Amino acid sequence: MNYLIAVLKDRIEAEEAYSSLEREGLPMDKVSILGKGYKSADEFGLIDPNLEAKKQMRGLAFWTIPFGFIAGFAFNLQTGLEIVEWAGSLGNHIIGGIFGAIAGAMGSFFVGGGVGLSAGSGDALPYRNRLNEGKYLIVVRGSETLTKQATRILRQFEPENIQGYVEPRSL
Template sequence: MPVCVLVLKDWSDAASLQTKLKAQALPLLQSVLVPPEGGDGQLPDEGDGATGLQCELIDRVELLNPNLARQRRQRGMARWLMPFGFLAGLTFTQITTLETFSALGTWAQPMIGGLLGMGSGLMGSYAAAASVPSDNEDGVRILRNRHQEKRWLLLLETPTGIEPPWQLLQSARPIQVVRLSEL
């Protein structure tokens, strides 16, 4: 899905661009306005074009926060690695003649091995999720720097195969347009 983020001077530029996009009936999967840092995250109460514009803090937008993407990857990997770790620990305990936890009984020893394997799967999901870099790191770093410079960010995500209307976006006179790699 093509994603582009426009860096704008103020919210009125974003609101007027949003009304133009609605007039063109462009199918947008996501249209999120990120207020500058230090703001309260609320749009001014003027009502001219701000209706329907979703306003979010930068730390809540997954495309602009690498930590959220990493947490999502970790949860997905844990969903697979923990059951396989349990089975591996259970199998390892059964096929070896080690009796590390023999004092707990014949049923508890394989279960302890399975639980230790599940814990290893959980640790592996954290390590694997942290080791995968994002393709968008440079673009996200640029956008977070502009956000700290008290600039408004407008994130637009279009469906696969549909390009954003570049001429219309340039007519809003953004300070910068950052195209994040397709997801």
């Protein structure tokens, strides 16, 4: 499946572009307008970078927190550090493990969350930002021929940005 996304500055321009696509005979079930009064980014299915970051954070925490506990426990076992006097030997090893688990949680938060925000959204974040600025998106999905025809039509409106995408084939 091919996608074409054009960013237009206001509602009037988006409606004119939509009407022009309709006049040229494009199947209108393949054309969507995103913006105020039309579909939202969530309704269309643009990835929310915050949700992606949380998902990546949870996935990383699944491994880093237990590994951090084991590493902290083992480090305290090897070094014999006395963190608190009254806890005894086993208690200090467990406290070392807890500190290691905390370090693992911090790693998953900063690395998993940061990477999820910066890389997990792909181009969805800039499009969401443009929608938040009050701009409109025209999205055409279909065959390569359809998106090329739509590109030719939409270029007449001098969109702020026009970008084509090809959905990767799933195995």
